[in-house]
Amino acid sequence: MSEPLFDSTFVRKLDRLAILTKKAMAGDIQGERRSPRRGSSVEFADFRPYTVGDDIRQIDWNLYARMERFFLKLFVAEEELSIHLLLDTSPSMDWGEPNKLLYARRLSGAFGYVALANLDRVTVTAFGGSGKQMPSVRGKRGAIALFDFLQRLQAGGSTNLAAVCHRYIQTARNPGPLLLCSDLLDAGWKDALSALSSRPFEITLMHVLAPQEIDPQIDGDFRLVDVEGGAPVEISADLDTLRRYRENLTRWQAEIESFCNGRGIVYVAVDTSAPFEEFFLSQLRRRGVLRGEHRTQSLYRAVAKSRKAGIQGTQAPEPPTLRMKSACKRTLQLPWGMYEHHGNDPGSAQDTVSG
Template sequence: MPTTNTQPLLSSELLGRLERLELVSRKVFRGRMKGERRSRRKGQSVEFADFRNYVAGDDLRQIDWNLYARLDQLFLKLFLEEEDLHFFALVDASESMNFGDPTKLRVAKQLAAALGYVGLCRADRVSVSVLGKEGRRAPILRGRASLWKMLAYLDSVESGHNVSLHDGVRDFAIRTTGTGVAVLLTDLMDKQGYESALRMLIGRRMDVFVMHILSPEEIDPPLRGDRKLIDVEDRDESEITINAYVLRKYKETVQSFIGNVKQFCSQRSIVYVPVRTDTPVETIVTQYLRQRGVVR
């Protein structure tokens, strides 16, 4: 019987539900190619939007000559433009993500796959990559037929890319042109902090979403007694006696950390989405992400 970490990332039932969703962008981006997404910008398509007065230099082909014959004035016909969106999923694959059942990395890959498939169904450009050197090999995908290429890439991702959030996002910013929707899937457990990484994404004029993935054991650890704690990323060791007082202070620290992240994101128009690994991915995508405006 396969474990939760070896089953397919997306079930066939979930794929069917994802096909009815659409990624949401709070900003207007100029796409490189026509897509299935209705833009708030005016352009050229078959669907009429509005009129405006003719200005010297406008395309004469857009003049409504019937209206000119009636009013003896020149008006241009405006049409709704459909455009594509560039969706970026940035997956933190540091060793701390290899924790829980399912692991935080497993959930991050499932969410990246789910949101990526939503974009592929809408003819958006989709880029799913891992923070660090591995991310440089991530392809840019388009169209439903690219689903299997995206899943194959994510299936190949393993933990151990212990690059800091700052360095991982900086590498992404250097090698990526253009703007779009950027979703960072991470536990935010970085001794160097997360603030500079998020500021870089904002500086690139990205529409930024942070999915903060934590396991139940990290929020409410089932530990007691004398323990030696070892940091899985830098091997730093600490011996501690875990009692009721220590657990209470730990929980207060975790909630304070989460509160600070929420406040940091709120002040910078970043959508913060808390994710527990014991919540089914179907529930996260079709309920939580809809409520927070990631999809509709």
């Protein structure tokens, strides 16, 4: 039996959280929330800085008059929400230490549990290979099915992220908060995000990368082989190559974030080396996705942060690559490749390096 996703102490912390939404969602069943259909008022929850693509109708103009900065009003959802969890299970996710797929399963599980604890409805769709979908569940008793489904997921096959998202928007009922966990190592990520944002989902993108992808610690000659197919590439990993790789990665992440900001998508960069519980409990509250017992930052800190924020272009970049320099001697896995170590002797036995 696989190791549980969470311990009971962390689950009790999740019980104190709630999902925030920018607008009222019409559900079929009343959850643990105030419902305008039954005469109760909207429950205001918090503010967060305005970003391009947000609904300007939710701007607090009184606060703008005092602060000269735009802030969005956030509300606890008024009726049952339909929560949509999309999880990338392509082979590139099953890599890194800590493992990207395990981290993404935990992100999905924690977010889903928060929804179930508030009597919302949760649906999980895994894409990779043939893809799997968990029938929607509701209430805390649904957490057993949720955790079991996530623990059984395995990486495999290949993924066309754009095709998956186009199919999803055609079949998904009751758009609501949507959590997408992926490393976005797919050329169609721009089309995929555009498709999701064409329907009234409130999207949070968890861009999951392993520390070995963010800051690879390698030196020498390597053959890079994509775990999802593609021709090998031979490189010489010297200091200049690694510097350019890190610059390209930073630029790629910034472009994705800018693209998301232009469509009202909350972008969260995830480094799997970050302690999971601390990351989940702080980052999603800080980004206005969840509400806890205590606000993670004061309004004035939010103002200061918003003053530093800039708006960048929305052109979609290519994923960072390492350029070929010389014949290979070793191979290992980087963001989109599995490589084998041949040693100094071409006839020696191969070793597989897991990262």
